[in-house]
Every structure is written in structure tokens, then in C-alpha cells.
Amino acid sequence: xxxxxxxxxxxxxxxxxxxxxxxxxxxxxxxxxxxxxxxxxxxxxxxxxxxxxxxxxxxxxxxxxxxxxxxxxxxxxxxxxxxxxxxxxxxxxxxxxxxxxxxxxxxxxxxxxxxxxxxxxxxxxxxxxxxxxxxxxxxxxxxxxxxxxxxxxxxxxxxxxxxxxxxxxxxxxxxxxxxxxxxxx
Numbered sequence: 001x002x003x004x005x006x007x008x009x010x011x012x013x014x015x016x017x018x019x020x021x022x023x024x025x026x027x028x029x030x031x032x033x034x035x036x037x038x039x040x041x042x043x044x045x046x047x048x049x050x051x052x053x054x055x056x057x058x059x060x061x062x063x064x065x066x067x068x069x070x071x072x073x074x075x076x077x078x079x080x081x082x083x084x085x086x087x088x089x090x091x092x093x094x095x096x097x098x099x100x101x102x103x104x105x106x107x108x109x110x111x112x113x114x115x116x117x118x119x120x121x122x123x124x125x126x127x128x129x130x131x132x133x134x135x136x137x138x139x140x141x142x143x144x145x146x147x148x149x150x151x152x153x154x155x156x157x158x159x160x161x162x163x164x165x166x167x168x169x170x171x172x173x174x175x176x177x178x179x180x181x182x183x184x185x
Contacts, residue, residue, distance in 0.1 A: 016030070016139075033144065049090070049091060050091065051092060054092075055069065059157045061161070064166055069161045070090065072086070072162045072176075073086040073087065073176065075163075075172075076169045076170075076173040077176055077177075082177065082180055083178050085179065085180045085183070086179075088174050089121065089160060090161075090180065092121060094121050094183065096120050096124055097109045097110065097111070097112065097118070097119035098118050098119055111124065111128055112124075113130040113131070114130055116129075124182070125159060125182065126160065127156075134178070134182055135159065135178070138174065139153075143171065146170060148167045148168065148170070148171070149171045151169070152165070152171065154175075158171075158175065159175055159179070162176075163175075
């Protein structure tokens with residue numbers, strides 16, 4: 001460690017939380033740059049979202065596709081409320097009647113629109129007869145007119161996660177916008 005202050009380096013190392021410090025490998029300190037140490041610390045802190053495994057299992061995705069799904073809102077939407085909404089869908093933090101009934105905020109757990117089945121996030125966004133007719137109209141009036149979306153059918157997986165095919169940013173944006181619109185009705 002030529003031309004550096006040993007006490008400053010030790011102070012920096014001691015300021016790192018113990019649980020991260022335990023796994024520090026033996027670095028070659030002569031060639032170590034500050035950004036290398038920072039990258040190592042961030043890499044150790046990185047955690048997958050809590051619903052990562054659920055998305056993998058429910059939609060038969062691999063790790064790369066789940067990672068792409070979590071990056072889709074950033075890629076296709078500029079509006080922070082749409083990005084936030086999509087992350088809420090992924091992490092199941094939207095409160096439908098099934099959850100609101102558990103905390104006794106509402107007394108009826110039936111769907112607000114169809115009044116037949118239990119209202120869950122997936123039911124509102126894709127399973128309800130009202131959401132089905134909404135998606136049918138979106139498909140008929142918007143998606144069928146977009147050249148890249150003509151051959152794509154809107155499935156439950158596409159509606160919740162999005163499409164990973166090339167040049168589907170507009171499709172994914174319309175789907176996120178449609179989910180947000182339908183949720184706020």
C-alpha cells in the first residue's frame with residue numbers, strides 16, 4: 001500500500017458492518033482500487049426481491065427472465081407511479097378485498113366489479129369478467145393495430161409479468177398502463 005495512509009484504510013475497513021466484513025477475501029492491496037472494494041461490498045449486500053421465487057414458480061421463468069421482468073418497468077415506463085405500480089404487482093403488495101377483509105377494513109371479500117368471486121390481485125387484473133372485457137377491448141382497439149403486437153395473444157403471464165420478446169416495449173407499456181388504469185377504477 002504505497003502512498004496511502006494505513007490508518008485511513010483501516011478506519012474505512014472498520015466502518016463496514018461486521019456481517020459484510022467477515023467474508024472479505026484476501027485482496028492484493030497494492031492493486032486494489034476504491035471502486036473494487038465498493039463493488040465487493042455492494043455485491044455482498046444485493047438481495048433478490050422477496051417474491052422472486054414465487055414469480056419463477058408461478059410463471060415458469062428462469063432467473064434471467066425474472067431479472068428482466070423486474071427491469072421492464074424501468075425500461076418501458078418513464079412515469080414513477082407506473083413503475084411503482086408494477087413493482088407492487090410483482091411483490092403482491094396491492095390490497096384487494098381478500099386482504100382488506102383479513103384486516104377488517106371491508107366486510108365483503110367478493111370482487112368489487114363482478115360480485116361473484118373472491119377479489120384477489122390476479123382476479124382483478126385478469127380473472128374478472130370486467131377485466132377480461134377490458135383486455136379484449138385493449139387487444140381489439142390498440143394492440144391489434146400495432147404491427148409488432150398483432151401475433152401476440154394477451155395471456156395471464158403477459159398481463160402480470162410482461163413480454164420478453166424483442167421490440168415489445170410499447171406492448172409492455174400499454175399493459176402496465178392498462179393494469180394501473182383498471183386498478184384505479
